[in-house]
Amino acid sequence: MHIFTNPNYNFLRWRWHAVVLSWILILAGVAFIYTRGLAKGIEFAGGTSVIMQFDKTPSVEAVRDALNKNYPGGGQDAIVQTYGDPSLRQVMVRVPTVGAEQGASLSASAQNVEAAVRKSALGNFKVVGTEIVGPSVGADLTQKGLSAFVLSLIGILGYIAFRYEFSFAVGAVVATLHDVLVTFAFLAFFRYDLTLNVIAALLTVTGYSTNDTIVIFDRVRENMRKMRRESLSEVINISINQTLGRTVITAGTALLSAIALLLFGGEVLHGFAFTMIIGIITGTYSSVFVAAAIVTFWRRTKPSKLSTAAPAAAPVAASKKSKAQRKARAS
Amino acid sequence: MNKNTRTKLITILVVLVVFTGVGVYPILASMYHWPSPSWLQQKQLKLGLDLKGGVHLVLRVETDDALRLQTDQSAEQLREALRMRTIPAMVSTPSISQIKVDGVPTAQDAAFRDASADLSTTFDRSPGTNGSYTFSMKPNVQNQLRADSVVQARQTIDRRVNELGVAEPNIAEQGTNEILVQLPGVTDVEHAKSIIGSPGLLELKIVEGGPAAKQEDLMQGGKVPEGMEIVPGNADAAGGSTVYYMVRKAAAVSGHDLTNARPSVDSNNLPAVSFTLNGEGARKFGTVTETNIGRRLAIILDNRVTSAPTIQSRITDNGQITGVTRDEVNDLSLILKSGALPAKLTYLQEQTIGPTLGADSIRSGVTASIVGLLLIVAFMLIYYKLSGINAIVALIFNLIILLGLMAYIGAVMTLPGIAGFVLTMGIGVDSNVLIFERIKEELEAQHGVRASINAGFSRVFLTLLDTHISALIAALFLIQFGTGPIRGFAYTLIIGLASNLFTSTFVSKTLFEWELSRRAHDQRQIATLSI
Numbered sequence: 001m002h003i004f005t006n007p008n009y010n011f012l013r014w015r016w017h018a019v020v021l022s023w024i025l026i027l028a029g030v031a032f033i034y035t036r037g038l039a040k041g042i043e044f045a046g047g048t049s050v051i052m053q054f055d056k057t058p059s060v061e062a063v064r065d066a067l068n069k070n071y072p073g074g075g076q077d078a079i080v081q082t083y084g085d086p087s088l089r090q091v092m093v094r095v096p097t098v099g100a101e102q103g104a105s106l107s108a109s110a111q112n113v114e115a116a117v118r119k120s121a122l123g124n125f126k127v128v129g130t131e132i133v134g135p136s137v138g139a140d141l142t143q144k145g146l147s148a149f150v151l152s153l154i155g156i157l158g159y160i161a162f163r164y165e166f167s168f169a170v171g172a173v174v175a176t177l178h179d180v181l182v183t184f185a186f187l188a189f190f191r192y193d194l195t196l197n198v199i200a201a202l203l204t205v206t207g208y209s210t211n212d213t214i215v216i217f218d219r220v221r222e223n224m225r226k227m228r229r230e231s232l233s234e235v236i237n238i239s240i241n242q243t244l245g246r247t248v249i250t251a252g253t254a255l256l257s258a259i260a261l262l263l264f265g266g267e268v269l270h271g272f273a274f275t276m277i278i279g280i281i282t283g284t285y286s287s288v289f290v291a292a293a294i295v296t297f298w299r300r301t302k303p304s305k306l307s308t309a310a311p312a313a314a315p316v317a318a319s320k321k322s323k324a325q326r327k328a329r330a331s
Numbered sequence: 332m333n334k335n336t337r338t339k340l341i342t343i344l345v346v347l348v349v350f351t352g353v354g355v356y357p358i359l360a361s362m363y364h365w366p367s368p369s370w371l372q373q374k375q376l377k378l379g380l381d382l383k384g385g386v387h388l389v390l391r392v393e394t395d396d397a398l399r400l401q402t403d404q405s406a407e408q409l410r411e412a413l414r415m416r417t418i419p420a421m422v423s424t425p426s427i428s429q430i431k432v433d434g435v436p437t438a439q440d441a442a443f444r445d446a447s448a449d450l451s452t453t454f455d456r457s458p459g460t461n462g463s464y465t466f467s468m469k470p471n472v473q474n475q476l477r478a479d480s481v482v483q484a485r486q487t488i489d490r491r492v493n494e495l496g497v498a499e500p501n502i503a504e505q506g507t508n509e510i511l512v513q514l515p516g517v518t519d520v521e522h523a524k525s526i527i528g529s530p531g532l533l534e535l536k537i538v539e540g541g542p543a544a545k546q547e548d549l550m551q552g553g554k555v556p557e558g559m560e561i562v563p564g565n566a567d568a569a570g571g572s573t574v575y576y577m578v579r580k581a582a583a584v585s586g587h588d589l590t591n592a593r594p595s596v597d598s599n600n601l602p603a604v605s606f607t608l609n610g611e612g613a614r615k616f617g618t619v620t621e622t623n624i625g626r627r628l629a630i631i632l633d634n635r636v637t638s639a640p641t642i643q644s645r646i647t648d649n650g651q652i653t654g655v656t657r658d659e660v661n662d663l664s665l666i667l668k669s670g671a672l673p674a675k676l677t678y679l680q681e682q683t684i685g686p687t688l689g690a691d692s693i694r695s696g697v698t699a700s701i702v703g704l705l706l707i708v709a710f711m712l713i714y715y716k717l718s719g720i721n722a723i724v725a726l727i728f729n730l731i732i733l734l735g736l737m738a739y740i741g742a743v744m745t746l747p748g749i750a751g752f753v754l755t756m757g758i759g760v761d762s763n764v765l766i767f768e769r770i771k772e773e774l775e776a777q778h779g780v781r782a783s784i785n786a787g788f789s790r791v792f793l794t795l796l797d798t799h800i801s802a803l804i805a806a807l808f809l810i811q812f813g814t815g816p817i818r819g820f821a822y823t824l825i826i827g828l829a830s831n832l833f834t835s836t837f838v839s840k841t842l843f844e845w846e847l848s849r850r851a852h853d854q855r856q857i858a859t860l861s862i
Binding site: 001002051053084085088106107126127128129130131132133134136137140144145147148149151152155156159160163172196197199200203204206207208210211214215218242243245246249250252253254255256257258259260261263264265266268269272273276 | 381389391506520521524677678679680681682683684685687688691692694695696698699700702703706707710711713714715716746747749750753754756757758760761764765768771772793794797798800801802803804805806807808809811812816817820821824
């Protein structure tokens with residue numbers, strides 16, 4: 001079975017459209033984050049969240065009402081929402097404060113939330129989970145997350161430069177950067193909280209989105225040895241078309257598992273699964289439209305090594321012919 | 332079947348049996364109460380706090396305290412040395428790492444230098460104007476003190492948690508001055524927190540004045556006499572109003588000299604904590620009590636006088652803390668026994684996961700895994716027909732090896748780890764897709780089934796290595812970034828990547844070889860491949 005039979009699309013012709021589309025998405029994301037802010041999860045923003053399981057689920061309004069009446073300072077800053085599957089009868093209350101960051105009183109806000117809800121007759125409930133994060137934790141995590149991301153990009157850049165060549169590495173890393181930015185934009189559009197799980201998913205996207213790119217680059221390298229007459233753009237275009245089927249299928253299977261997570265993985269993994277889904281889609285798009293285009297842009301400004309010299313070390317399927325050629329040149 | 336293929340098949344079967352035994356059987360055994368030997372149960376896949384329920388705490392060790400303590404002690408030593416040499420200079424501590432001396436008479440400069448010689452190991456001395464000197468703690472000493480206080484705090488917390496009897500706690504340093512405490516199965520957070528964070532500093536000091544209702548009543552000329560300090564305490568055992576005692580700053584005996592503490596009752600049958608001192612402490616305590624018979628001894632716990640009994644006779648290695656409530660007795664003995672914290676702890680983060688929340692997470696994780704598996708199985712069978720079975724077998728092998736390895740190396744399965752498990756299915760099968768697509772391509776180029784299969788595997792292998800390594804690079808940095816649950820995810824991902832490389836190349840290829848060898852006698856069949 002084939003998804004595409006002998007596809008012959010001119011992907012590189014669309015690269016400028018792709019550049020514009022990507023920039024629109026990224027800038028829209030930036031504007032969105034700038035004006036409306038990125039919703040931060042509790043690990044980054046700090047605060048207190050309390051998950052309560054009721055005998056009979058009260059309405060969100062009733063819980064908010066209870067907080068307005070009984071929570072010190074009122075409940076206007078509180079986020080109240082049902083949590084997880086409705087059959088679990090759980091409600092989550094999140095307030096932006098923690099008890100003074102001193103000793104045992106860290107949990108003061110959590111106790112106040114519980115007391116406030118208990119005071120209003122909303123039926124019997126028990127607290128099944130609390131999370132309290134002091135204000136200093138978020139900044140530390142942001143810094144750690146950023147450095148993990150930057151370091152892994154550098155690692156991938158180095159590895160691909162070592163295995164292929166530098167322009168390919170630049171293409172792969174720019175594509176990955178693009179994926180993370182676009183994913184951020186979508187997280188902002190859909191108002192997903194930035195949580196640790198989301199960051200973990202973003203870092204996974206970083207590793208995953210290079211996969212398709214590598215598959216295409218691998219084919220480009222293989223074809224460059226076979227097709228000595230075609231221009232680089234043509235070789236890249238042929239390579240993308242030849243690998244198009246597997247690019248789409250591999251993204252498809254990864255998407256299937258991410259969709260299973262989104263639908264059945266529960267409340268905690270929701271943001272994670274959403275991030276993976278967007279990351280997989282944009283990762284596939286960027287492998288086809290961004291990574292390869294960057295290689296051609298990069299090569300145009302820098303004089304190409306490939307047109308004058310032999311391809312880089314050819315460990316896979318160096319044909320006898322090209323080996324012989326190199327030998328000839330070397331001697 | 333040729334010998335080579337048979338050897339490979341046997342290898343695969345052995346791997347499968349071993350990993351099923353180590354990784355999958357214990358899970359099923361615990362679910363359905365099947366018999367399983369205890370050594371195998373110990374190797375069971377560990378569940379993270381987010382799945383098992385429990386308390387997760389992050390505390391910061393206020394390492395400034397350790398510096399302040401060192402600076403204060405050194406300043407006190409310097410004062411003593413100056414007093415002995417009758418040098419009339421003022422010693423103050425302007426910051427946590429600095430001692431300032433003012434008004435050293437020019438004539439006594441040499442004597443001062445001599446008196447302050449002891450400080451030179453920890454402080455750098457720099458002279459100022461008018462006989463003033465500033466001593467700044469050496470940077471390497473500061474770093475060492477900070478690092479030591481974190482280690483000591485971790486060890487103290489370790490002892491306290493062990494005394495609490497928590498099964499499989501996880502206590503680890505993270506970052507420069509933070510300590511992570513994970514207590515599975517603990518639900519009373521406040522109790523755990525109060526025990527972990529209690530300073531536990533016991534000091535016995537001779538009372539020089541008081542009790543008095545107001546601090547001012549104890550001061551002389553509006554200030555506290557040198558070498559003395561004022562400490563609050565309870566008026567009586569039942570609590571009551573606060574009274575103040577003036578005591579000598581230098582402790583006669585402190586909690587460092589303690590060897591044991593246990594709940595007991597005092598002579599009035601009221602709750603008390605008895606403690607035993609070590610040899611050094613007993614000697615000091617003997618001297619102090621002997622020379623101060625008839626005076627009061629303040630028993631000070633965390634800067635509060637719990638009681639101040641009158642010394643009746645010489646006491647050496649035994650003492651009793653009274654004035655505590657029945658509820659406090661057990662906790663207090665535990666805290667004293669485990670030693671004092673070297674610095675104050677600040678709670679940065681606290682997470683409680685109730686057992687029901689954990690069970691819900693496991694349930695949804697398992698559902699997502701099953702649905703993900705079914706979707707992928709369906710897709711592979713529809714798209715790759717019979718060869719899809721090959722990929723599915725490789726995928727299931729991959730999952731079994733993943734579970735087995737995680738159990739064997741003691742990696743912890745967390746909720747994000749389950750997500751990693753589900754993703755491993757979707758991403759892992761990609762390797763097979765790449766190989767199969769290449770085989771298709773080779774078949775279309777009329778290269779024959781056997782050659783196409785060989786070319787498919789050998790040409791794609793390096794590509795797979797590249798994709799796996801780049802994913803591995805990101806996963807390795809994820810370990811650096813993450814706390815417990817995220818690490819669980821990263822470990823799952825990494826092990827999944829490794830086992831995937833094995834199953835998608837070795838296992839999958841062997842299955843093809845086996846299939847080909849089964850039809851070796853039939854030339855018609857060998858010419859086609861259902862892919």
